[in-house]
Amino acid sequence: MRHNPKKILLRIFELLIIFIWVFPLIWMVITSLKLEQDVITKTFTFWPRNPTFANYTKAFTSTYILNWMGNSFIVSLGAMLITLVVDAPIAYAFAKIKFRGRNVLFWAVMGGMMVPFQVLIVPLYLQFNSYGMINTLAAALLPRVALPIGIFILKQFYEGIPIDLEEAAFIDGSSRYRIFSKIILPLGQSAMATVIILSFINAWNDFLWPLIVINDTIKYTITVGIANFQGTHGTQYSLIMAGAAVASIPQILFYIFFRKKIIAGIATSGLKG
Amino acid sequence: MKKKLLVVALITVLATGMLFAQGTKEQAGSQGPLEITFWSLFTGGDGEFFDAMVKEFNASQDQIVMKNDMVKFDNYYTKLTTALAAKTAPDVVVIHQGNLLNYVPSGSLLPLDSYFDAATLNDFQAAPLDACKFDGKLYSIPFDVHPIVMYYNKDLMAAAGITKVPQSAQEIIDASLAVKKATGKWGTAIDNTTGVYKAYTLTRMFISMLAQQGGSLLTDDASAPNFNNAYGEKALVWMQDLVHKYQVNPTELDYDAAMNTFKLGDAAFYFNGVWATGTLEQQAGLNFGAAPLPPIMGGQAAWAGSHTLAIPVQKNQDPARVEAAVTFIKWMTSHGEMWAKAGHIPTRKSVAQKDAMKALPYRADYAAAAAFALPTPRTPAWEEIYGTLSDKLEYAVTKNQNPKAALADMDKTVRDIIASY
Amino acid sequence: MIPGNKDTRDGIVFSIPFLFVYLAFMIYPLLSGLYISFFKWDILSSANFIGFTNYKTLFTDEKFYTSLWHTFEFVLMTTPTLLVVGFLMALAVTGTSPYKGILENIFFFPYIFSMTVVSTLWAWLMQKDWGVFNQALMHINLQPVSWLTNENLAMWSVGLTTLWWTAGFNMVLFSAGIKQIPKEVYESAAIDGATYLQSVRHITIPLVRSTTVLCLILQIIASFNVFGQVYVMTGGGPHGTTRVLVQYIYETGFRYYKMGYSAAMSYILFLIILGVSVLQYALLGRKDQ
Numbered sequence: 001m002r003h004n005p006k007k008i009l010l011r012i013f014e015l016l017i018i019f020i021w022v023f024p025l026i027w028m029v030i031t032s033l034k035l036e037q038d039v040i041t042k043t044f045t046f047w048p049r050n051p052t053f054a055n056y057t058k059a060f061t062s063t064y065i066l067n068w069m070g071n072s073f074i075v076s077l078g079a080m081l082i083t084l085v086v087d088a089p090i091a092y093a094f095a096k097i098k099f100r101g102r103n104v105l106f107w108a109v110m111g112g113m114m115v116p117f118q119v120l121i122v123p124l125y126l127q128f129n130s131y132g133m134i135n136t137l138a139a140a141l142l143p144r145v146a147l148p149i150g151i152f153i154l155k156q157f158y159e160g161i162p163i164d165l166e167e168a169a170f171i172d173g174s175s176r177y178r179i180f181s182k183i184i185l186p187l188g189q190s191a192m193a194t195v196i197i198l199s200f201i202n203a204w205n206d207f208l209w210p211l212i213v214i215n216d217t218i219k220y221t222i223t224v225g226i227a228n229f230q231g232t233h234g235t236q237y238s239l240i241m242a243g244a245a246v247a248s249i250p251q252i253l254f255y256i257f258f259r260k261k262i263i264a265g266i267a268t269s270g271l272k273g
Numbered sequence: 274m275k276k277k278l279l280v281v282a283l284i285t286v287l288a289t290g291m292l293f294a295q296g297t298k299e300q301a302g303s304q305g306p307l308e309i310t311f312w313s314l315f316t317g318g319d320g321e322f323f324d325a326m327v328k329e330f331n332a333s334q335d336q337i338v339m340k341n342d343m344v345k346f347d348n349y350y351t352k353l354t355t356a357l358a359a360k361t362a363p364d365v366v367v368i369h370q371g372n373l374l375n376y377v378p379s380g381s382l383l384p385l386d387s388y389f390d391a392a393t394l395n396d397f398q399a400a401p402l403d404a405c406k407f408d409g410k411l412y413s414i415p416f417d418v419h420p421i422v423m424y425y426n427k428d429l430m431a432a433a434g435i436t437k438v439p440q441s442a443q444e445i446i447d448a449s450l451a452v453k454k455a456t457g458k459w460g461t462a463i464d465n466t467t468g469v470y471k472a473y474t475l476t477r478m479f480i481s482m483l484a485q486q487g488g489s490l491l492t493d494d495a496s497a498p499n500f501n502n503a504y505g506e507k508a509l510v511w512m513q514d515l516v517h518k519y520q521v522n523p524t525e526l527d528y529d530a531a532m533n534t535f536k537l538g539d540a541a542f543y544f545n546g547v548w549a550t551g552t553l554e555q556q557a558g559l560n561f562g563a564a565p566l567p568p569i570m571g572g573q574a575a576w577a578g579s580h581t582l583a584i585p586v587q588k589n590q591d592p593a594r595v596e597a598a599v600t601f602i603k604w605m606t607s608h609g610e611m612w613a614k615a616g617h618i619p620t621r622k623s624v625a626q627k628d629a630m631k632a633l634p635y636r637a638d639y640a641a642a643a644a645f646a647l648p649t650p651r652t653p654a655w656e657e658i659y660g661t662l663s664d665k666l667e668y669a670v671t672k673n674q675n676p677k678a679a680l681a682d683m684d685k686t687v688r689d690i691i692a693s694y
Numbered sequence: 695m696i697p698g699n700k701d702t703r704d705g706i707v708f709s710i711p712f713l714f715v716y717l718a719f720m721i722y723p724l725l726s727g728l729y730i731s732f733f734k735w736d737i738l739s740s741a742n743f744i745g746f747t748n749y750k751t752l753f754t755d756e757k758f759y760t761s762l763w764h765t766f767e768f769v770l771m772t773t774p775t776l777l778v779v780g781f782l783m784a785l786a787v788t789g790t791s792p793y794k795g796i797l798e799n800i801f802f803f804p805y806i807f808s809m810t811v812v813s814t815l816w817a818w819l820m821q822k823d824w825g826v827f828n829q830a831l832m833h834i835n836l837q838p839v840s841w842l843t844n845e846n847l848a849m850w851s852v853g854l855t856t857l858w859w860t861a862g863f864n865m866v867l868f869s870a871g872i873k874q875i876p877k878e879v880y881e882s883a884a885i886d887g888a889t890y891l892q893s894v895r896h897i898t899i900p901l902v903r904s905t906t907v908l909c910l911i912l913q914i915i916a917s918f919n920v921f922g923q924v925y926v927m928t929g930g931g932p933h934g935t936t937r938v939l940v941q942y943i944y945e946t947g948f949r950y951y952k953m954g955y956s957a958a959m960s961y962i963l964f965l966i967i968l969g970v971s972v973l974q975y976a977l978l979g980r981k982d983q
Contacts, residue, residue, distance in 0.1 A: 011792075014786070014791055017797070018800050021800045021858070025815075027815075027818075031818065039824065042537055044824070087712060089707075089708040089712070092708055093705045097704050097708065098701050111968060114919075114964060114968050117919075118943050119727040120723040122730070123723035123727055125359060127718075127723065134359065134361050142718075143720075143723075145719070146712065146719055146720050149912075176708075204808065205807075205808035205809060207809065208348075208351075211344070211348055215310075215361075216342055217341075223808050226810065226811075227348075227810060228345050230316060230345055231316055233319065233552065234317065234528075234552055235529050236317065237824075241818065244810075244811040244815060247808070247811060248806075248811055251807065254806070255803065259799065350948065351948040351949075354948060375736070466931060466932050467929045467934075468842070468843065470929065527931075529821075530822060530823055533823065657950040667931070667932060668933035
């Protein structure tokens with residue numbers, strides 16, 4: 001069985017797929033290490049002819065890229081924390097409490113996923129302006145904290161927690177709040193991790209809203225900031241790729257640290273559908 | 274566990290502080306320079322020249338500090354419009370002359386007549402300044418004019434034995450064919466496909482060529498299309514023929530590709546706005562010249578855009594900030610030679626006389642083009658007409674659509690658009 | 695039944711934090727949007743009430759129809775593809791391959807990148823004259839392909855980018871479903887002489903049905919709201935053949951200063967997505983119970 005040619009072919013195919021899937025990212029890095037005149041050139045070379053960090057130097061010295069990253073971190077962490085605080089209780093309510101209007105409310109919340117964001121921009125802007133919050137990072141994150149998919153994932157998970165545990169706690173005289181904080185939350189950690197990741201990715205990748213609501217260049221989030229790498233007239237590919245690579249580092253680190261939990265967590269939401 | 278909580282609490286407090294921080298506003302009445310803000314849509318090369326100017330302005334005096342925040346062009350107007358609606362726009366903004374009509378009628382911009390004396394205004398060229406006036410009032414100050422021009426590759430022309438820069442429609446075709454025959458390279462590079470940008474170049478050429486025949490894109494009062502006629506057909510057919518009949522212009526050519534094709538010496542004649550000069554002159558080994566848009570259809574006329582500087586109306590307009598904004602605008606326009614490095618043509622007569630201006634290569638070659646620059650039609654529907662025509666012309670040119678049918682379709686579409694405003 | 699029934703009160707208390715945020719940042723602006731859709735408004739001047747005119751106009755607007763059609767095209771193109779690819783990926787990472795760990799990570803990895811990064815990167819890979827895809831094709835003496843500038847290809851190219859970007863998410867959902875299936879089911883099938891393909895067809899696919907429904911609904915919602923990838927990669931071109939509805943909504947509102955009309959189109963899109971989701975749930979979801 002070991003040298004089954006079919007299997008060997010399959011393995012080769014898998015390696016090929018791995019290569020294809022990673023290649024775009026490799027190409028991003030290779031391009032970013034080239035000089036622009038070696039990018040737009042008639043004599044194409046795969047590897048950089050004159051490997052250079054010039055694009056990275058430019059990204060770091062002539063822009064606020066570190067501030068932008070810091071801002072993105074604040075926005076994403078803020079969005080993530082608030083999402084957890086608001087999503088988990090209602091998900092628990094949807095999963096375990098039989099209150100009137102539960103189904104209607106649940107679908108009203110899920111309906112939020114279907115709204116095209118463009119329709120919200122102007123009303124939101126005027127709203128935040130009346131609070132005097134234009135040009136704050138808080139304004140950039142607040143519209144992103146109501147994450148219906150997060151509720152969905154948590155609800156799916158909480159439904160799977162056996163009711164016996166709760167009943168036993170009830171008999172011991174625990175209140176709902178105690179049950180929620182002492183039983184449900186600790187048991188739901190993996191689903192929680194997923195929501196953490198999704199809300200983080202979601203807020204980190206947001207573009208149009210922070211662009212409109214934040215004015216100072218130094219307060220941009222990274223996605224807004226690197227968009228400015230695109231020139232008014234014409235595109236400098238090597239510089240843009242360097243910017244894209246730098247902008248992706250935090251997400252990559254985040255992924256490496258939480259990889260297992262993300263995948264395990266998303267998985268839980270798929271179980272019951 | 275306690276420690277963890279403490280750390281979390283600390284981070285939360287710090288983060289909350291940063292979340293709501295609105296940045297440093299100047300303290301009213303205190304000493305020190307007044308900080309005023311500006312939004313520009315200049316990124317990349319343009320952005321670098323512009324930032325250098327702002328830096329020099331800040332160094333030139335100690336009363337005002339200008340803070341420049343830039344936004345990528347595609348999203349600039351989205352941001353500006355929402356900010357103007359909430360009256361949170363900065364002290365000075367840049368607006369294309371063609372977009373002014375979207376902001377003037379709603380009273381979003383401050384009339385400037387009382388802030389500029391006659392001597393200053395007389396120093397501006399009349400045409401671009403008049404384009405900023407609505408109902409007799411001045412709403413912005415032209416910072417530059419950027420007409421479409423023709424760049425030509427001297428080496429390719431020499432290789433094909435062409436000694437004179439072609440001028441007429443037939444001369445350009447003949448020269449292109451000669452270049453193609455002698456070198457195998459493209460004759461012209463007119464972008465005709467949407468990429469990062471729409472195929473605006475086609476619309477710009479079309480507008481220019483209509484005017485060169487004495488026609489115009491829209492009627493004088495901008496109330497109806499005016500191109501569904503022999504003028505329009507002649508202009509459209511010329512652009513189609515370059516691609517299909519003579520095959521001297523690549524098809525499926527987008528904006529970036531057109532620029533790069535010329536940059537790498539693969540096309541002899543390149544049509545784009547003057548802003549390309551800054552990029553082209555950085556290309557090593559490219560031996561090129563620049564000329565005003567030739568009278569392809571007989572007369573002299575060229576599409577042109579114009580960046581103008583305007584002062585938004587604020588909830589509580591602070592006279593000191595308005596004065597500072599006016600000072601900034603005066604300084605910027607009177608140092609147009611610095612902005613000319615990006616390729617644009619300055620608008621003040623005194624700037625044209627400066628030695629620094631005369632010393633710049635290429636710019637003098639096309640400075641004359643400002644004289645026959647066409648102002649954008651005065652209609653709030655302009656942005657939609659411009660974008661839609663570019664899509665339609667893209668289709669007509671790349672598909673070699675029947676010109677009469679194409680023009681009839683475009684005519685109907687433009688009528689509908691105008692009616693919808 | 696849990697004793698001490700205070701369900702309604704508890705339900706409300708637990709829902710309040712979310713509902714507060716949801717009302718403030720979703721429902722309120724959404725209703726404002728509805729209100730705006732009955733006006734002719736350029737955002738800056740005062741608004742004119744025009745009743746249902748915006749809704750009537752859009753039914754005769756050719757660009758609305760073409761954009762809506764392009765959105766449908768994208769939905770029809772990407773939904774089945776992303777589901778099938780996600781499923782195949784899930785089969786691979788739940789199989790016996792020694793590389794399955796690597797595969798799982800590699801497939802999911804692109805999902806973490808932002809739309810801007812992914813779209814700019816792929817626009818560069820697919821660039822006609824200097825992009826690496828065409829360089830590779832020319833290297834093996836093939837004709838270069840107009841990935842983004844050919845009207846028949848451009849939407850597929852955007853779809854391909856989306857596939858690379860988000861198929862991993864579907865994979866994770868599917869692989870969770872597959873892992874739930876007891877091993878014994880496969881073992882007994884193998885004893886009965888079922889081939890791999892047969893067991894996939896008769897065991898795996900039916901048993902991950904509920905996951906499929908979930909994926910389908912999420913995928914359709916995401917595909918209907920497509921905007922960023924198209925906007926960055928093709929700008930809606932060539933000659934408007936990839937302009938999707940959300941792009942048209944954006945342009946109408948913010949470039950052409952027709953906020954009311956833009957809001958009206960948003961509402962129509964919202965209703966379409968809602969309708970499709972409800973329909974799917976009714977057709978597919980019910981059978982599960």
